[in-house]
Amino acid sequence: MxxxxxxxxxxxxxxxxxxxxxxxxxxxxxxxEKTDTSLWADKSIAGTIRWGMLIDMRKCIEGCQKCVDACRLVHNVPDFGNSGYQIEWLQKKPYREVFPTSGEDFTGKERTGKSFPSLCNHCAEPPCASACPTQATFKRFDGIVALDYHRCTGCRSCMASCPYGAISFNWSEPRPAIKALNASYPTREKGVVEKCNFCPERLLKGKLPACVEACPEKTLMFGDLNDPKSEIRLLLEKNQTMQRKPELGTLPSVFYII
Amino acid sequence: MIENALKGNRPYWIWITLLLLVIAFGISAYAQQLRLGLSVTGMGDGVRSGITTMQFAFMAAVAASTTLVVLPYLHDYKPFGTIVLIAQFLGASASATALLSLFIDMGKPQLMLDLWRYATPQSPYSWAFFLLTGYFLINLVTGWATLGAERKGVPTAAWVKPLIFISIPWAIALAVVTGFLFVNFPGNHWIASLLAIHLLASAFAGGTALLLLIILILKKTSDFDAGREVTDKLELLVTYAGSCTFALIGLKCFATSQVLPLLWLSILLGIASISVFFVPTWKSSISWLIAASAGVVVSILAEKGIALLYSSMGGIVAYVPTLTEVSMTLGVLALGILFLTILLKAVVAVKTAD
Structure with a gap:
């Protein structure tokens, strides 16, 4: 040439x-990408949405890991095994670890023997977002507590401030530890934190979060907490529900029916 | 003035070589961390912070404590005039060490400047970074300007004093913000309301004890002698702040049961060290004084180190720092000490010139 x-x-x-x-x-x-709110046309106007989740433990099957596996697959969550560097967006944990301050330690095996899906609570008052020195962790217009992996400096202030231990840090390069790569979602790099994001990449296409979709028992219920007519609101009205560590005033958006 | 750092006797060069050696080890360890991530440290699930974080907390406290010397000097307490420069340079070096400790603890250090770019008022970490950088610059600039004026025998420039005035609330803010940073530390839950005041008191005690230690070492190794009145005053300050600190650590004993023996160890060592300042025969011996001030520093360090034993979700975990982590942390410390040595060399040269 x-x-x-x-x-x-x-x-x-x-x-x-x-x-x-x-x-x-x-x-x-x-x-x-912009969330196409018309896909959620029966919901309220954009800006007044507050996504939330209700976990109905009466339906959850002990030993089933379908929600956890779906989340791992969809978001390229690396699997480090029990190396001490585990990354968890959604995991099933014993009652005592999920509700350490509930004051119901002695209510019998039916409650304490189960393992509970535990994930980011997408608090209305997120302490992690206040602790972040670069606003890499922030609250979105729809109540989702989101994370900008490119802005994260890896200072781990958010991990120190999260009372639920919902945030994981990439202690080493995560890409080799991803079992099956999903090309439609980005991977992360070493030195940044990550956590459950309530699947905004699916919400904007009108789909439900991956874990909700994967659950065969409809244990996980997802919806707009600000919409009085939503299914999740109706269930919240009818049932006795629990939040994790409500005494801290973080106002979690994830509720449990025990 | 800086050229004095290149002139020295044999022990001075051995000291510098030693520091450079430790720094070299630190750099090679840090290169490994850059390559492999923070998994080269002893941290991991349940252990979010290690010895680098503790070094940051201690050095921020030391930096803040130097205001105890600057404050009386501004109130025309003349005897401190001889050591106010040492205090300022200690403040600058300690701030630099604290900043570097934060830096090597970052997952993505290449984004360090983003901490300026996206500075967030509600984040204690953001404030800590901002205050440390500012404190470093204020102390370095005012100290250097004062030293330069002293060497030429002219009065200090007019802009120096206002800057020193700013440094006082700055130092107190620094100690308090570090307190906020540790509110979320496991084990601090029940004493959260005491944290800021506890960090302030322990900063004043530990930092002043360290300053006293430096002055005593200078007296032993160079011609510089701050004088009896200055060391007496510093001992008094250490006694006041130390008594407060150890009383507050004592309060902690009521709030926790898991680390009680370590808390008691810290309190007993601290009280034993302080009591040296009350015995006239011991007080007149420089070796006893060095041991006592080192004792206060160690006791406060030990108390801070206890935080490392807690797991992030409650309970006690076995955290053992790796060799890489220790090399990095010591490397940063050596860099801070090298910086201080160079600055103090200039101070001693100017002070002993006539």
Whole structure:
């Protein structure tokens, strides 16, 4: 190929890329996906949504890991086994670890013998978002406590402030530990934290979170807590429910029927 | 002034070589962490912070404590005039050490400057970073300007004093913010209301004891002598702040049961060290004084180290720092000490010039 022509192609393509770079700086939302709220048309207006989850433990099958596996697969959560560096978005934990302050230690095997799905509570007053020095952890318009992996400096302030131990840190390179790679969701790198995100990437397509969809028993119920007519609200009204460590005032959006 | 760092006797160069050696070890260990991630440390599930975090907390406290010397000096307490420069440079070095300790503890250190870019007012970590950087600059700049003026025999520039005034609330804020940072530490739940005041008191006790230690070492190794009045005053400050600190640690004993023996060890060592300052015959011996101030420092360090024993979700865990982690932490400490040595070399050269 002619030297000059090569130079020309090189320069114009650089110019083109630079142009895209500059304009995307001006139009920050240009490349970002927007939640199509019409897919949730029966819900309230955008800005008043507060996504929440209700976990009905009467239906949960002991030993079933379908929700956990689905979450791992969808979000490329690495599996380090029992190396002491485990990453968990959603895991099933014993009663005592999930509700250590509930004051119901001695209520019998039926309650304390089960393992409870535990995930990020997407608190209305998230202490992790206040602790983050770069606003990498922040509360979205729809109540989801989200995490920007690119802005995370790996200081672990959020982990120290989360009373539920819902945030994991990538102590080493996570990519080799991903069992099956899902190309439609990004992987993370070493040195950043990660946690349950309530699947906004699925919500914007009108789908339910992966764990909710994967549960064969309909144990997990997902919906808008701000909508008085939503199924989750009706269930919350009819049943005696629990939140994790409600005394801390974090106002979790995840509720449990024991 | 800085050229004095290149002139020294044999022990001085042995000291510098030693520090450089430790720094080299630290750098090689840090290179390993950059390659493999924080898994090279003893931290992991349940252990979110290790010895680097503790070094940060202690050094931030030391930095804040130097205001105890600066404050009386501004009130025209003349005897402290001889050591106020040492205090300022100790403040600068300790801030730098604390900042570096934070830095090597970050998962993505390449985003360090984002802590400035996205500074968040509600985040204690953000404040700690901001206050430490500011405190480092204030102390370094005012100290250097004062030293330069002293060398030339001219009065200090007019802008120096207002900056020193700012440094006083700055130091107190630094100690308090570090307290906020540790509120969420496991084991601190029931004494959360005492944390800020506890960190302030322990900072003043530990930091002043360290300053006293440095002054005594300078007296032994160089021609610089701060004088009896200064050391007496510093001992008094250590006694006051130390008594407060050990009383507060005593209160902690009521709130916890798991680490009681260690708390008692810290309290007993602290009280034993302080009591040296009350016995006139011991007080007149420089070796006893060095041992006593080192005792206060160790006792406060031990009390801070207890936080490392707790698991993040309650309970006690076995945390053992790895060799890599220890090398990194010591490397940062050595870097801070090297910085202080160079600054103090300039101070001693100017002070003993005539």
């Amino acid at each position: 002619n030297e000059e022509r090569r130079e020309f192609i090189k320069k114009t393509s650089f110019g083109f890329l630079a142009g895209i770079g500059v304009t995307s700086g001006f139009f920050l939302n240009f490349l970002m």
